[in-house]
């Protein structure tokens with residue numbers, strides 16, 4: 001018999017990866033994948049940027065690069081982070097192969113088997129999987145519509161003080177809950193974190209995707225508000241350019257990020273130089289701002305259609321969050337309903353979503369579902385939600 005490592009034995013197939021396959025089936029209206037629809041990618045910009053490169057840069061693009069990242073991209077990214085109010089003093093920046101790798105790197109350099117990671121409930125499935133792959137024990141703290149429950153956080157920290165290594169937070173347009181921490185909650189959180197020795201991961205893929213300019217201020221990173229906290233700030237090009245670039249970044253205290261760089265060396269030596277060159281051109285030629293300005297109203301329309309359809313179709317007793325940006329709506333059903341039963345019924349009629357227990361750090365609670373509005377064409381949203389609502393109604 002093959003004797004796999006403990007890590008491999010603990011690996012479970014991700015519900016999301018399984019469901020991503022469904023998103024590719026054109027007969028299914030899928031709210032499962034947390035990704036943009038293909039028609040939203042800036043392909044004309046990519047053509048223009050690539051065709052504008054000289055041969056020397058094209059050669060660099062096809063070559064290995066330095067582990068921390070393509071130097072011109074690092075410089076451009078620093079300017080971008082400063083423009084978002086983030087101080088780089090005492091901080092180090094590296095490019096990673098997606099935000100997912102950044103999560104993995106921080107987990108790798110901090111977690112010994114049995115160490116605790118405090119995560120929100122619900123929490124991003126990819127982060128849960130990364131922490132579990134290092135045998136972390138996950139402690140979850142509930143979210144309400146304004147952010148993490150501060151009293152529950154304090155109680156969890158007090159009860160497990162010696163075992164906690166890290167806190168994992170996604171404060172803006174949270175995946176999967178769709179909520180954003182209020183200013184007040186962020187301030188309370190910063191007060192609590194001031195007195196803790198733990199590494200704090202702030203995962204921030206969506207904060208540029210607010211629906212209304214008036215909400216921009218709500219998207220301010222914790223990293224901006226609390227420059228003295230040991231925050232590892234993780235970002236990605238996945239939602240502001242394309243996930244296929246596989247480019248993210250990690251900005252954090254120098255000693256932490258230096259260790260992560262060492263860990264990265266043995267993982268992939270460097271992230272794709274080819275896509276880093278494109279990302280550099282994209283930022284330096286000012287392509288990001290106009291793309292986002294075009295994208296925001298599209299996602300807002302998709303979200304509005306989804307919320308309207310939920311209101312029109314869901315039976316009493318079902319509630320959902322109202323996002324102000326990002327990709328997700330989180331639906332809570334009566335506790336007697338199992339989301340897997342709803343999914344099976346919905347799939348049979350042609351609609352998909354991700355069941356809630358995929359996002360429970362304990363993998364238990366399942367009367368919830370995540371609906372992503374980012375992937376689905378406007379004309380299909382109402383129909384897909386009606387199918388899911390019918391499935392819920394059959395089970396109430």
Ligand SMILES: Cc1ncc(COP(=O)(O)O)c(C=O)c1O
Nearest residue numbers: 034098099100124175236238248
């Ligand atoms: C909260 C969060 N973190 C990290 C990631 C992973 O991003 P990337 O595609 O850059 O690896 C995602 C992707 O959906 C996400 O939602």
